[in-house]
Amino acid sequence: MAVLPPLATVADLATRLNRTFTPEQELQVQALLDDASSAVRSFTRQDITRATTTETLTMRRADPVLHRCAGIVTLPQRPVIDIEAVAINGTASSDWWQDGQDLLLRAWSWDGPPAANRPPQVSVTYTHGWDPVPGEIKAVVLQAANRMLVNPAQVRSETVGGESVTYLIPTTGEALGVLLSRTEERVLKRYRGPGAASMQVRSR
Known part of the structure; x- marks a missing residue:
């Protein structure tokens, strides 16, 4: 099966944030966009791209x-x-x-x-x-990738003075990659497809 392209590009995120990434940052951003795209495709059960x-x-x-x-x-x-x-x-x-x-x-x-x-x-x-990718799907991918970019530990709240840190992943604080918020999932629900349980063979 061919590798699916990301649903948003590094240039898209740079434009949205009005900033320029260094070559090292571009590699990081690309990885985050790939992860966010995978999260969206997993939730919707759709390839999305044409x-x-x-x-x-x-x-x-x-x-x-x-x-x-x-x-x-x-x-x-x-x-x-x-x-x-x-x-x-x-x-x-x-x-x-x-x-x-x-x-x-x-x-x-x-x-x-x-x-x-x-x-x-x-x-x-x-x-x-779809060709092009719907704007709201691209927006979810960019938002999810940027959230991981600025908060890689996925800290939800943190206080000073010996208080515990609260993470998006309870107990361990272990990051599982890009996560979708409930609001983002609500946006994506209209794009969800039927379950793939009946599919037996797939090729490109």
């Missing part, structure tokens, strides 16, 4: 009245820009249509016993994601 991928998903039975088709799969990455190829159990198919994140397959003979418990596997090559 890409073309192949997913192999398990077909589920559709409601014949509601969907008027034999089966359906939900593509996990959004938004779906274009579907380039579909194959069912290794056989190319053009007998399908798209409805948002769902791919509906018009006709397919489901196996009878003893293979009845093995639903068809649908391989889909499709283009998805």
